[in-house]
Amino acid sequence: MLDVDDFWALVEGSATVTVQPDERLAWLTDRLAERPLAEVLDFAARLDEARGRADTWRLWAAALRICGGLCSDDGFHYFQAWLVGLGRETFDRVVADPDALADVPQVxxxxxxxxxxxxxxxxxxWECLDYVADEAYERITRVHEGLDEALEARGLERSLIPDPQDEEWDLTDPVEFARRCPRLAELFPVPRR
Incomplete structure (x- = not known):
């Protein structure tokens, strides 16, 4: 079984090897493909669980502001994966308070x-983080695109788009954003027209 601690150890281990996203993905895929098939499924499940924790309107608003208004459904889904790639400590801090993104050097x-x-x-x-478990699954089983079916057999279905369950608000309202994320609002001010 690949538990939450193992999941984060793999993600963070990839960052100790290289900072290049593609190289990190290759390293993660190689390590995962060396493990039992059940752990590949666990990795996909742990990634989906992490995404679920980061799937909030406040975090989406933060991503939208940082990205200059360019953060669609897909964009926020990939932002969540990028956030996972920053490691457990940063991820936990930002999920608890999206305004903490103002402290992240990459931001x-x-x-x-x-x-x-x-x-x-x-x-x-970090869109391609989604494909690590798929590629490891295919290497082990030689079955192309079989991961989702294997997860469904476990009673799991990966999320493909964000679906925040907290209170929705106007993410583009600069006053409300400044109230909820004051440090990010200062770092990324709304351009004057």
Missing amino acids: RRLAGRPVRDWADDEWPD
Whole structure:
């Protein structure tokens, strides 16, 4: 069984090898493919559980503000994976208080810069983390796209899009955002028209 601690150890272990997202993904896939198949399914389940914890309107508003208004359903889904990639301590702190993103070095580096000037690897998204368990599953079983069916046999279904269950509010309201995330509002002010 791959429990929550094992999940975070793998994610954080990838960051000790390299900071390059693609290299981290390759390392994670290789390590996961060396484990029993049940642990590959567990990894997918742990990632989905982490995403569920980060699936809030307040965190989506923070992502939207950081990304200059460019944070669709898919974008927020990838933002959640990026947040997982920052490691357990940062993830827990930000899930508890999205305004804590103002302390994250990767976020601070983006402040004051137009999104058009960001390099691809600076964007706060890590879409390909979703594919690590799929690729490890395929390596072990030689079955293409079989992970979801295996998870369903366990009674699990991965989330494919965000579905926050907390109170919805107008994420684009600058006054409300400043009330909920004052430090991020200061770092990423709304452009004057």
